[in-house]
Each structure stands twice: as structure tokens, then as C-alpha cells.
Amino acid sequence: MAVYTQLGAEELGSLIGEFDVGTLRSAKGIAEGVSNSNWLIETTGAQGHEQHFILTVYEERTEARDLPFFLGLMDHLADHGCPVPATIHDRAGQAFREVRGKAVALIEFLPGVSVSAPTAGQARAVGGALARIHLAGADFTLERANGMGPAAWQDLLGGCGHDGLVSIDPALAAIVERELPAVIAAWPEDLPRAVIHADLFPDNVLMLGDEVSGLIDFYFACTDLAAYDVAVTHAAWCFDATGSRFDPVLSAALLEGYQAVRPLSGAEQAALPLLARGAALRFLATRAYDWLNTPDGALVTRKDPMAFARRLEFYSANPAVFA
Numbered sequence: 001m002a003v004y005t006q007l008g009a010e011e012l013g014s015l016i017g018e019f020d021v022g023t024l025r026s027a028k029g030i031a032e033g034v035s036n037s038n039w040l041i042e043t044t045g046a047q048g049h050e051q052h053f054i055l056t057v058y059e060e061r062t063e064a065r066d067l068p069f070f071l072g073l074m075d076h077l078a079d080h081g082c083p084v085p086a087t088i089h090d091r092a093g094q095a096f097r098e099v100r101g102k103a104v105a106l107i108e109f110l111p112g113v114s115v116s117a118p119t120a121g122q123a124r125a126v127g128g129a130l131a132r133i134h135l136a137g138a139d140f141t142l143e144r145a146n147g148m149g150p151a152a153w154q155d156l157l158g159g160c161g162h163d164g165l166v167s168i169d170p171a172l173a174a175i176v177e178r179e180l181p182a183v184i185a186a187w188p189e190d191l192p193r194a195v196i197h198a199d200l201f202p203d204n205v206l207m208l209g210d211e212v213s214g215l216i217d218f219y220f221a222c223t224d225l226a227a228y229d230v231a232v233t234h235a236a237w238c239f240d241a242t243g244s245r246f247d248p249v250l251s252a253a254l255l256e257g258y259q260a261v262r263p264l265s266g267a268e269q270a271a272l273p274l275l276a277r278g279a280a281l282r283f284l285a286t287r288a289y290d291w292l293n294t295p296d297g298a299l300v301t302r303k304d305p306m307a308f309a310r311r312l313e314f315y316s317a318n319p320a321v322f323a
């Protein structure tokens with residue numbers, strides 16, 4: 001359930017009144033998502049034709065100081081023809097406002113559904129869409145460091161401690177103690193950089209058939225290695241939900257789709273096995289930390305860290321999947 005901030009009808013109505021989108025007709029809380037509060041908003045529309053939007057109230061995991069980067073990037077990519085929702089600016093031209101001390105933005109609604117069992121055609125389309133945002137972001141002027149890079153994995157997994165990891169699964173501490181130092185020691189710094197999404201899981205992609213109609217949830221976007229984003233997307237799309245079964249057909253399709261738009265250099269290709277181990281560690285780290293630190297009864301559903309420990313083991317044992 002992702003509506004943490006309750007807003008009354010009057011409050012929503014006056015908030016919508018700050019934008020040139022007509023008046024509020026309905027507001028439905030959206031259950032999907034974990035980080036922020038989202039509503040599907042319907043208005044009478046500025047020209048009298050009904051319109052739909054997403055209203056997002058940014059909760060504690062999204063820093064307001066990062067919003068000019070995230071929302072500016074979404075506008076930039078939308079302007080460059082990528083299937084990314086643009087921000088609706090208020091009458092004063094601002095991309096976000098404040099309500100109850102929290103930042104809030106009105107965002108273009110895009111059609112489509114998030115798939116749970118992707119086809120090869122869908123994986124190919126996602127690879128292509130990822131490559132297009134990497135290219136289109138090249139002239140985006142803002143930069144943001146990756147707050148979920150190797151130093152954060154170390155902090156988060158260190159914060160779990162050996163015993164905490166063992167309490168999640170008896171094998172987990174040994175996997176982390178073997179993989180984390182090895183991946184960090186070999187982490188490349190000299191590969192091409194881009195503005196990356198950094199969290200392009202199936203739930204952050206809207207699809208209509210085999211077409212990508214929306215890339216959403218840019219709230220981990222940052223400036224980092226383009227090939228690392230390929231590795232994150234590979235880890236997110238090419239396994240079953242438990243991380244137990246790798247799908248070589250999806251893998252080939254995703255990589256082909258990406259390379260048809262932005263071919264990887266030899267150095268990027270050679271780094272993919274290591275970058276994929278890093279991607280698996282990144283999601284293992286946040287999931288393990290949340291597993292141990294989310295209070296019982298919290299609204300957020302904890303995600304299984306072992307699903308990424310299994311991916312990590314797979315990538316470590318099978319570097320040839322990227323050959």
C-alpha cells in the first residue's frame with residue numbers, strides 16, 4: 001500500500017487548482033509502489049476534456065533537494081521523445097510544490113501495464129528504451145552522484161552485520177563476505193558514463209503489447225556507468241521472481257535490444273559480469289537492510305534479499321552469459 005500521506009478532498013482540490021488542468025473530478029490512491037504516496041487524478045481538463053495525472057507526494061526516501069534533478073530529467077527525456085512522463089508545472093512555473101511540509105508533483109499519466117512474465121519481444125523493447133534514455137540524457141546539464149553505489153552497499157551490508165545476514169539465511173553472510181570485497185576491489189571507474197535510471201525493474205516499465213509506453217520511477221536516477229544500468233536491468237528482467245531460474249532467451253533479447261540502439265564497447269562488454277554482480281549486491285543490500293530494519297506492522301512490504309543473493313551466485317559462477 002503506497003499512500004502514506006492522507007490528503008482530504010478539499011486539500012486535493014485546492015492543490016490541483018494551482019495547476020492549469022481544470023478542476024478535480026476524482027482522486028484514487030494507488031496501491032502499487034513502495035517509496036512515495038501516489039494518486040490517480042482525474043480533472044475536467046484545461047480545455048474541458050477530461051485528463052488524467054499522477055500526483056506524487058515525496059516521502060522520506062526521496063530527498064526534496066534531488067527533485068530538480070529527477071523531475072528535470074523526466075522533462076528532458078520526454079522532450080527528447082522518450083516514453084517518460086513529463087512534469088506538469090504549476091501556474092508559477094514550478095515543477096513541484098509543498099503540501100503538509102512534503103514536496104508534491106503532478107505528473108503526466110502514461111498508459112500501459114507492468115508485466116510480470118516478460119516475453120522476449122518485451123525484453124528487447126526494454127533494452128532499446130534503456131539505450132535511448134542513455135543517449136538522450138547526454139545533453140542533460142544536471143548531475144547527481146549515485147547514492148546507491150559501492151560505498152552504500154558496504155554501509156548497508158555492514159549495518160546488517162554477520163549475525164543479521166545469517167538470521168536472514170544461514171548461507172548469506174558467507175556469500176556477502178566473499179563477493180562484496182571482490183566486486184568492490186575490481187569496480188571499474190573508466191567506462192562511459194550516462195544519466196542512468198538505476199532501478200529499471202518490470203514494475204517501473206509500462207507496456208502496451210511489445211511496446212514500451214512508459215518508463216517511470218526515476219527516483220534513483222543518477223550519473224554513473226551506462227553499462228551498470230544495463231547490468232541492473234539484466235538482473236531485474238532475466239530471472240524468475242525468486243532469482244532461481246535464469247532465462248537465456250530474455251537475456252539475449254534485452255542485450256540485443258540495447259545494442260541495436262547503443263552498441264556496448266569491448267570494455268563495457270568485458271565488464272558486464274562484474275557489473276551484474278554489483279547490481280545483484282546493490283539490491284541484496286537494500287533488501288537485506290530493510291528486511292532487518294522494517295518494523296513489524298509497517299505498511300511497506302519487505303522484498304526477499306535471497307532473490308538477489310541467488311542472482312549474485314549465478315553471475316559469479318556464469319560470467320559467460322554475457323559473452
Ligand SMILES: Nc1ncnc2c1ncn2[C@@H]1O[C@H](COP(=O)(O)OP(=O)(O)O)[C@@H](O)[C@H]1O
Nearest residue numbers: 030032033034035036054085108109110216217
Ligand atoms: N506516469 C505514470 N503513468 C501511469 N501510471 C503511473 C505513473 N507513475 C506511477 N504510476 C503508477 O503508480 C505506481 C507507483 O509508482 P512508482 O513511481 O513506482 O512509486 P514508488 O516510487 O513508490 O515505487 C506504478 O506502479 C504505476 O502503477
Ligand SMILES: N[C@@H](CCOP(=O)(O)O)C(=O)O
Nearest residue numbers: 033034035199201217283303
Ligand atoms: N526495485 C527495488 C525496490 C525499489 O522499489 P521501487 O518500487 O521504488 O522500484 C527492489 O526490487 O529491491
